[in-house]
Amino acid sequence: MPASPDPLALARAGDSQAIVRVVRLELLRRGWPAQVHFADNTLHIHLLGSLPQGLSPPVVAAQLFLMVKQLRIPRLEQLEIRAFRGSQLLWQRSLRLGSQPRWDRFSFDSWTVNLWAYPAAVVVALLVNNIALLQVLHLPWHIWIHELGHATIAWWSGHRALPLPFGWTSISSEKDPFVYFGILFLLALLFKSAREEQIQWLQPLAIVLALLQFYMTWLMSNRTKEMLITFGGVGGEFYISTFLIACFYLRLPNRWRWEFWRFVVLGVAASSLWRSFWQWHSIQKGLAPIPWGTLLGGQGDAAGDMNRLVYEFGWSQSQIVQTYKGLGNGCVLFLLGLYALFGLRTNPEMWFSLQARLMLWVGALSGSRQRR
DSSP states (O other), X not given: OOOOOOHHHHHHTTOHHHHHHHHHHHHHHHTOOEEEEEETTEEEEEEESOOOTTOOHHHHHHHHHHHXXXXXXXXXXXXXXXXXXXTEEEEEEEEEOSOOOOOOTTOTTOHHHHHHHHHHHHHHHHHHTTSHHHHXXXXXXXXXXXXXXXXXXXXXXXXXXXXXXXXXEEEEEEEOHHHHHHHHHHHHHHHHHHHHTTOTTHHHHHHHHHHHHHIIIIISOHHHHHHHHHHHHHHHHXXXXXXXXXXXXXOOOXXXXXXXXXXXXXXXXHHHHHHHHHHHHHHHTTSSOOOOSBTTTBTTOTTSHHHHHHHTTOOOHHHHHHHHHHXXXXXXXXXXXXXXXXXXXXXXXXXXXXXXXXXXXXXXXXXXXXHO
């Protein structure tokens, strides 16, 4: 008498009835009463009655997700989970399975774009900083980012400032209420647009920037403000470039759509960040000098940023080098973390798998503590 076919083998061959049977068996082993059906490449699991005490919906969803993944069932694209008590729906989760990378060069959700954007930007930065003609074409942008570093500190301190791409930023000596309330109005508008369009990251950012603006305008001492404005030129080469690179992954409100222009900004900002990062690491190793003086006045100009940090604010040369080098290292580490995060998030299967394992690990850890 021939042996009956293995249900798991049939399920992995794509048999719908076998898929339902195997999933039901797995749920019975866990003691979870449920209804299961499979249709349109979607597995529906309806949990009935009470589940083991202490299991929260995220943990249950995580366990079911990993269970289904371990079964390696083909043609399974979606997992729909619903939990009922009687006829009452308690909670539900919809999980994507077997997602394929989508190619859409202007999509913020394209796994392919998010995977290759930063490596491509590194290649562009290396080319720009090693080919003389490209260095010349990029230099005005790099200088403008430097001057924006000065200007952003001045603006957030309530002063008018005009950054120019030839090595000069005009800053008013007195605070101007128009600057403070003008920026505050723009931040309020940004918060409103982000709230209406449900852009989660922009809302807390707008609040933090408004609080920072209040502190820098009304509470920070003049000497600290002057020091930060001076520091902010080279500092801006790092933090403004990093901010622009990070924004590649982030949607802006519809009135500021930038699906195409974010690629241009990414290339320019990555080139500036790499230029400054390499320069200050070379300085730290003794392969390049500290950039004394100014672009217009030359190395002997005592109004240069490095000159002022040393002679007006008491910084040592070692402190300057270590501070800018540390800032550069921090910016690069931040971008590497952001790259990993968004690379995972736009691959839903990998992202939730990581979340699921983390939730189960935390749940097991808290359970062992309670038993003690």
